Amino acid sequence: MRRAILWLCLLCLLLGGCVPQKAQPKHYTATFLTLFxxxxxxxxxxxxxxAFQLTAQQIHDDLERYHQLFDIYKDYEGVVNLKAVNDSAGxxxxxxxxxxxxxxxxxxxxxxxxxxxVNVMLGSVLSLWHEARTDGxxxxxxxxLPDPEALAAAAAHTDPDSLILDEAASTVxxxxxxxxxxxxxxxxxxACQRAAEAAPKGLLISVGGNVCATGPKTExxxxxxxxxxxxxGGDYLHTIYVHGGAVVTSGDYQRTYTVAGEKYHxxxxxxxxxxxxxxxxxxxxxPDSALADALSTALFLLxxxxxxxxxxxxxxxxxxxxxxxxxxxxxxxxxxLRT
Ligand code: ADP
Ligand code: MG
Numbered sequence: 001m002r003r004a005i006l007w008l009c010l011l012c013l014l015l016g017g018c019v020p021q022k023a024q025p026k027h028y029t030a031t032f033l034t035l036f037x038x039x040x041x042x043x044x045x046x047x048x049x050x051a052f053q054l055t056a057q058q059i060h061d062d063l064e065r066y067h068q069l070f071d072i073y074k075d076y077e078g079v080v081n082l083k084a085v086n087d088s089a090g091x092x093x094x095x096x097x098x099x100x101x102x103x104x105x106x107x108x109x110x111x112x113x114x115x116x117x118v119n120v121m122l123g124s125v126l127s128l129w130h131e132a133r134t135d136g137x138x139x140x141x142x143x144x145l146p147d148p149e150a151l152a153a154a155a156a157h158t159d160p161d162s163l164i165l166d167e168a169a170s171t172v173x174x175x176x177x178x179x180x181x182x183x184x185x186x187x188x189x190x191a192c193q194r195a196a197e198a199a200p201k202g203l204l205i206s207v208g209g210n211v212c213a214t215g216p217k218t219e220x221x222x223x224x225x226x227x228x229x230x231x232x233g234g235d236y237l238h239t240i241y242v243h244g245g246a247v248v249t250s251g252d253y254q255r256t257y258t259v260a261g262e263k264y265h266x267x268x269x270x271x272x273x274x275x276x277x278x279x280x281x282x283x284x285x286x287p288d289s290a291l292a293d294a295l296s297t298a299l300f301l302l303x304x305x306x307x308x309x310x311x312x313x314x315x316x317x318x319x320x321x322x323x324x325x326x327x328x329x330x331x332x333x334x335x336x337l338r339t
Contacts, residue, residue: 245288
């Protein structure tokens with residue numbers, strides 16, 4: 001009898017050992033080209049293609065809503081967006097949706113945190129760069145820099161205190177008629193964060209390189225492997241392991257134009273009113289995608305020491321790529337490096 005029990009136990013053990021591991025659900029990918037003027041990719045597991053498409057569509061719809069609300073160039077039927085706020089500068093407060101109020105409240109925090117380097121009230125200055133870049137791309141032979149006097153005059157209308165938020169009345173008012181908002185430095189990261197919070201766990205959402213993981217790649221906790229773009233193009237500069245949270249890069253290779261053989265990028269130092277000259281690219285890794293986006297822009301505008309101090313205050317990690325291709329990494333960034 002005892003021998004029978006022993007055999008039974010052995011058989012159970014053997015069978016137990018042979019029980020196949022639960023199969024990991026298949027991963028699917030969806031791509032959208034109409035959000036934030038860039039490519040959005042969503043990757044993740046699902047029981048079926050149809051189930052994944054439903055999830056991806058929900059994320060798309062969330063991102064599309066933020067895209068329309070934060071747009072400063074276009075009107076959308078039935079949407080009161082930041083263009084409407086800019087159009088009413090110096091005229092009247094505008095009643096806005098809670099997402100605009102929250103974004104702008106967060107932007108005030110980022111202004112303080114970055115000691116004014118990330119200022120969404122820089123619209124008057126940034127619009128001159130936007131105009132010069134658009135004209136320069138359309139007609140490269142006659143490409144020009146914005147007029148320095150016009151830039152200096154515009155800079156007089158970038159005071160963050162003229163952005164007046166009235167939470168009780170849900171209104172935003174630009175008290176300076178010549179001021180305007182441009183939330184390009186934080187909008188994609190902010191939208192990605194909100195969309196990720198509402199999405200199922202274990203997805204990867206990338207809005208034009210603003211990457212957000214809503215949890216590990218597999219149920220068993222395997223990390224995602226995320227590629228960091230090489231500023232010179234070609235293969236990834238590095239790949240890193242990420243279990244969740246955000247990876248955001250600001251680079252001098254985005255939204256550029258050329259004047260007299262010199263390339264000019266789109267991240268503008270509020271003090272000089274010119275594109276900054278410290279780095280080719282800065283990548284920030286931290287749990288919150290909106291903060292990561294604000295920090296990547298700020299670090300791009302700061303020398304290494306000041307950037308490191310800011311990073312430590314925020315509990316984030318970063319990779320800096322200098323003009324000569326040399327790299328700096330914060331200690332935590334080194335730890336998640338794969339290649
Ligand atoms: P990307 O939009 O390519 O991801 P960033 O997050 O660094 O890169 O944001 C750059 C955008 O932010 C610019 O296109 C412009 O709209 C805006 N911007 C540029 N300089 C500043 C600044 N100093 N403060 C706030 N916004 C800025
Ligand atoms: Mg940014």
